[in-house]
Amino acid sequence: MNPDFSNPAFWHRLHFAFTMIYHYLFPQLTMGLAWFIVFWKWKALRTGEERYAQAARFWAKIFGLNFAVGVVTGIPMEFQFGTNWAQFTKYSGEVIGQTLAMEGMFAFFLESAMIGALVWGEKRLGPRTHFLVAVGVAVGSWLSASFILTTNAFMQHPVGYAIAPDGSLQLAHIWAFLLNPWVLVQFAHNQAAALVTGSFVVTALGAFYALGDRHRDQARLYLQCGTIVGLAASFLVAFPTGDAQAKMVARYQEVSLAAMEGRFESGPAAGIALIGQPNVRERRLDNPIELPGVLSLLAYGTFHSDVRGLGAFPEDTWPDNIELLYYSFHIMAGLGTVFIATMALAVLLLFLRRLESTRWMLWVLMLAFPFPYIANTVGWMTAELGRQPWLVYGLFRTQNGMSSVVNSGSAVFTLIGFCGIYFVLGLLFVYLVGREIFHGPEAAHD
Amino acid sequence: MIEIWYAILVFVFTTYVVLDGRNFGAGALHLIVAKSAAERRQVVAAIGPLWSWHEVWLVALGGVLFVAFPRFLATAFSGFYLAVFLVLWSLILRGISLEIGGHIDNRLWQGFWDFVFTVSNILLAVLFGTALGNEARGVSLDSNGEFHLAFFTDFQVGGHTGLLDWYTISMGLFTLVILAAHGATYLTLKTEGAVHERSEWLTRRLWVGVCAGLVLITIETWFVRPEFFNNMLHRPLAWLAVLTVLAGGAAIFTGIRSRMEFRAFAGSCVIIVGLLVAGAVSIFPVILRSTLDPEHSLTVYNSSASRESLAVAIVWWPIALILASCYFVFISRRYRGKVKPSTDTQGYY
Numbered sequence: 001m002n003p004d005f006s007n008p009a010f011w012h013r014l015h016f017a018f019t020m021i022y023h024y025l026f027p028q029l030t031m032g033l034a035w036f037i038v039f040w041k042w043k044a045l046r047t048g049e050e051r052y053a054q055a056a057r058f059w060a061k062i063f064g065l066n067f068a069v070g071v072v073t074g075i076p077m078e079f080q081f082g083t084n085w086a087q088f089t090k091y092s093g094e095v096i097g098q099t100l101a102m103e104g105m106f107a108f109f110l111e112s113a114m115i116g117a118l119v120w121g122e123k124r125l126g127p128r129t130h131f132l133v134a135v136g137v138a139v140g141s142w143l144s145a146s147f148i149l150t151t152n153a154f155m156q157h158p159v160g161y162a163i164a165p166d167g168s169l170q171l172a173h174i175w176a177f178l179l180n181p182w183v184l185v186q187f188a189h190n191q192a193a194a195l196v197t198g199s200f201v202v203t204a205l206g207a208f209y210a211l212g213d214r215h216r217d218q219a220r221l222y223l224q225c226g227t228i229v230g231l232a233a234s235f236l237v238a239f240p241t242g243d244a245q246a247k248m249v250a251r252y253q254e255v256s257l258a259a260m261e262g263r264f265e266s267g268p269a270a271g272i273a274l275i276g277q278p279n280v281r282e283r284r285l286d287n288p289i290e291l292p293g294v295l296s297l298l299a300y301g302t303f304h305s306d307v308r309g310l311g312a313f314p315e316d317t318w319p320d321n322i323e324l325l326y327y328s329f330h331i332m333a334g335l336g337t338v339f340i341a342t343m344a345l346a347v348l349l350l351f352l353r354r355l356e357s358t359r360w361m362l363w364v365l366m367l368a369f370p371f372p373y374i375a376n377t378v379g380w381m382t383a384e385l386g387r388q389p390w391l392v393y394g395l396f397r398t399q400n401g402m403s404s405v406v407n408s409g410s411a412v413f414t415l416i417g418f419c420g421i422y423f424v425l426g427l428l429f430v431y432l433v434g435r436e437i438f439h440g441p442e443a444a445h446d
Numbered sequence: 447m448i449e450i451w452y453a454i455l456v457f458v459f460t461t462y463v464v465l466d467g468r469n470f471g472a473g474a475l476h477l478i479v480a481k482s483a484a485e486r487r488q489v490v491a492a493i494g495p496l497w498s499w500h501e502v503w504l505v506a507l508g509g510v511l512f513v514a515f516p517r518f519l520a521t522a523f524s525g526f527y528l529a530v531f532l533v534l535w536s537l538i539l540r541g542i543s544l545e546i547g548g549h550i551d552n553r554l555w556q557g558f559w560d561f562v563f564t565v566s567n568i569l570l571a572v573l574f575g576t577a578l579g580n581e582a583r584g585v586s587l588d589s590n591g592e593f594h595l596a597f598f599t600d601f602q603v604g605g606h607t608g609l610l611d612w613y614t615i616s617m618g619l620f621t622l623v624i625l626a627a628h629g630a631t632y633l634t635l636k637t638e639g640a641v642h643e644r645s646e647w648l649t650r651r652l653w654v655g656v657c658a659g660l661v662l663i664t665i666e667t668w669f670v671r672p673e674f675f676n677n678m679l680h681r682p683l684a685w686l687a688v689l690t691v692l693a694g695g696a697a698i699f700t701g702i703r704s705r706m707e708f709r710a711f712a713g714s715c716v717i718i719v720g721l722l723v724a725g726a727v728s729i730f731p732v733i734l735r736s737t738l739d740p741e742h743s744l745t746v747y748n749s750s751a752s753r754e755s756l757a758v759a760i761v762w763w764p765i766a767l768i769l770a771s772c773y774f775v776f777i778s779r780r781y782r783g784k785v786k787p788s789t790d791t792q793g794y795y
Contacts, residue, residue: 068545071498072538076531078508082523083530089523093516094751098759101509105766108502113773116495117780124780136773164752171755403524405594414531421535425542432549 011411012402026070032198034138058441064119088401103147111140153183189241197372199230204369207362231343250299255313256386260329263309270295270307328381335375451514456726462503471629473567479644484787492636517749525593540566575621579614584735587742620659627652631714635707684727690720
């Protein structure tokens with residue numbers, strides 16, 4: 001299916017997708033990094049070793065820059081519900097407004113109070129308070145994620161609502177809404193993925209310093225912590241969280257599962273395609289190389305289960321960009337597998353005490369850090385494209401959610417504006433982070 | 447219940463204006479009160495590491511609108527589409543210039559970001575003032591309960607209005623003056639040295655400007671929205687708010703004369719609270735007036751969420767507010783006292 005440029009909904013979706021994807025490049029790192037900083041501050045407090053304090057101090061600077069860009073790109077997101085998706089806001093505002101408001105009240109106040117003190121307040125606050133501040137920032141960032149994911153989970157799998165006389169949604173059961181089975185799985189999956197990004201970045205910098213023979217002590221610490229956490233997190237992303245997420249999709253979004261796999265025909269013993277291109281017009285998967293029975297296993301727990309294909313569902317409930325959905329899902333799953341293999345090898349070398357001398361592995365680890373960003377992005381594209389054509393799954397179509405008074409031109413204009421500002425922001429970010437990295441970690445000075 | 451949420455809305459908005467308004471004001475005067483690089487850093491330090499905590503009140507405001515008045519949020523934000531994005535972009539520039547302006551010890555780098563900082567703060571003050579002007583004047587809400595605002599139409603205040611007209615522009619300028627006065631009063635309290643002297647000089651003159659502007663705005667509002675003062679006369683809460691404004695004025699006057707800087711700043715906060723509360727009480731229950739037909743106006747009653755949703759949110763919201771205040775006290779206690787001209791380039795003393 002081709003995107004329909006004359007439909008304002010296309011531009012509003014692109015607008016949200018662009019600002020969202022750009023924004024999420026920053027929180028995925030800070031959410032992962034936050035716990036590294038907490039861990040190092042805790043070790044510094046317990047052992048008094050300077051290398052831990054130094055690592056925490058250095059990463060707090062990187063964290064601060066990421067956090068700043070995350071905040072300034074995140075604030076527009078909340079207001080875009082009102083500006084670009086006014087009908088959706090009217091329809092579901094009093095349900096999803098709860099979690100969006102909770103995020104501001106419970107998470108942002110905590111994070112924003114602590115962040116300045118974390119980055120600049122080490123001397124002023126003293127070690128114990130400064131450690132508490134680091135914990136506050138970490139907790140705040142994860143709380144923030146939990147509220148946003150609850151909002152998204154409602155859109156993926158609405159629960160706890162009632163329908164008002166005017167057709168809009170009302171909150172009926174707050175606990176059902178907050179403890180949506182979807183969000184429990186999604187939160188675990190998403191946060192594990194954020195830890196993957198964090199650990200790959202920490203590892204990459206360790207590898208960079210090790211290869212350049214600089215800051216040896218710090219490099220060793222980053223490599224140790226980064227690879228061990230990286231292996232654990234990569235594993236958790238796949239199992240049990242990714243697996244549970246797939247089963248959730250199979251249960252509540254059957255048609256999305258079929259689209260993710262490019263599966264048009266129904267039948268038992270469904271395979272997953274390692275390679276293949278969905279051909280929507282001919283309704284088949286071109287050039288497939290399949291692992292038979294695996295999709296049945298992943299979705300329903302046995303090799304023989306029946307998995308329905310797209311043909312079994314009315315076409316107006318199909319996701320509207322099956323190709324992109326298919327590729328997003330496959331890239332995510334493929335990268336996830338590669339992450340486990342890479343980190344398993346790195347940890348093996350670490351325990352053999354050969355990681356720092358195995359230069360090719362250091363090169364691999366140094367260059368691997370962009371891939372978790374890609375995996376996180378396509379993972380979210382899978383979730384969001386898979387939800388189409390619905391804004392609230394099964395209840396409210398995306399087409400009906402946009403602001404009726406905002407035309408395509410306005411949406412394109414502000415989209416271009418964001419492109420410009422975010423481009424400049426990206427340059428500044430890369431320059432400033434690069435500066436910190438080349439400067440490197442340093443000892444405390446008075 | 448709806449009235450309680452209206453009160454919460456006014457509370458959050460007022461708090462935001464008092465807190466971040468002081469940063470807008472100090473930022474707008476940044477290039478005037480601080481001449482040397484060290485003085486510029488001093489102003490940034492006086493604004494302090496909690497500026498983003500202040501900005502979160504704006505997010506909290508969005509949250510209250512979302513949960514309590516979703517129809518108002520949807521209508522207003524899509525109707526003010528381009529203006530909202532101008533605000534968001536200015537906020538991005540303001541935040542970035544604060545965060546990274548001091549990151550590199552270089553005159554060109556810092557000079558550039560000081561300039562961006564000043565311009566974005568002036569823009570924000572004027573834009574928020576213009577928004578208030580639009581709120582007071584009303585917009586061209588049609589029978590579908592929607593509107594779409596051009597930047598300007600004929601600069602008149604009735605019928606198919608634009609974002610800018612003579613009334614909203616004067617509100618924008620007045621807001622710039624009063625927030626600058628608020629910021630200057632704060633800098634007088636929080637700094638020492640040359641910045642302190644210049645801020646004190648400005649404080650005296652800006653508050654005179656505020657008095658003149660307030661008279662002008664009052665007369666203008668009389669023309670634009672006659673029922674405003676009629677409502678005010680019949681609502682004791684509005685009288686109380688007006689008294690608060692007078693008390694704040696007295697505190698500023700005596701505070702400046704006797705150099706009791708804290709009293710002056712407290713008076714400045716109180717004046718802003720009084721003005722906003724007086725306005726909020728007088729427009730109640732209309733939260734978005736239609737310039738086409740009063741029948742189309744949005745009131746708190748026809749734009750609020752259901753009773754159930756409001757009842758749920760009233761349980762958790764105050765808890766969150768108490769927690770938020772605790773973090774604020776926890777951090778701000780550690781940043782008390784006057785700020786000297788700084789050599790620390792980040793400026794967070």
